[in-house]
Amino acid sequence: MNSAGSALSWKRWWRSAGFAWAGIAHSYRTQPNFRIETWAAVLALALTAWLRAPLAPIALACALVLALELVNTAVEAVVDLVSPEPHPLAGVAKDAAAAAVLLASLGAVVVGLAVLGPPLWAWVSRL
Numbered sequence: 001m002n003s004a005g006s007a008l009s010w011k012r013w014w015r016s017a018g019f020a021w022a023g024i025a026h027s028y029r030t031q032p033n034f035r036i037e038t039w040a041a042v043l044a045l046a047l048t049a050w051l052r053a054p055l056a057p058i059a060l061a062c063a064l065v066l067a068l069e070l071v072n073t074a075v076e077a078v079v080d081l082v083s084p085e086p087h088p089l090a091g092v093a094k095d096a097a098a099a100a101v102l103l104a105s106l107g108a109v110v111v112g113l114a115v116l117g118p119p120l121w122a123w124v125s126r127l
């Protein structure tokens with residue numbers, strides 16, 4: 001690829017990143033659950049660093065929950081747009097998207113307990 005072409009794809013990448021950031025900022029502003037999950041992730045990552053526990057499973061679990069909450073927000077927005085009146089299929093779409101977040105959150109709690117539980121317990125035992 002020539003330099004003009006690569007400059008253009010960087011510009012496109014930055015533009016897409018800007019749209020993605022707008023999606024994150026909108027969810028953070030409008031979705032209380034997304035705010036709670038964001039701060040829970042910050043806490044889990046800080047605890048992971050402090051305990052020197054493995055970062056990858058915690059980072060992956062946090063990313064999965066936050067990503068699915070963003071998808072849930074997207075599903076809610078599309079459903080409200082195309083089906084402002086109650087419809088059984090609209091309900092199915094919203095319920096399934098919410099269930100995906102719930103399932104990921106339960107998995108993240110299990111991962112958190114399995115990875116952070118033993119070093120946290122060892123630290124508490126030393127007190």
Ligand SMILES: Nc1ncnc2c1ncn2[C@@H]1O[C@H](COP(=O)(O)OP(=O)(O)OP(=O)(O)O)[C@@H](O)[C@H]1O
Binds near residue numbers: 084085091092094
């Ligand atoms: N257009 C609709 N048709 C049928 N059922 C709906 C519709 N909109 C919402 N529901 C039902 O109400 C539930 C709650 O919907 P709502 O849009 O309030 O989402 P929520 O989970 O409260 O999201 P949030 O609080 O993040 O906005 C849905 O899970 C679904 O069961």
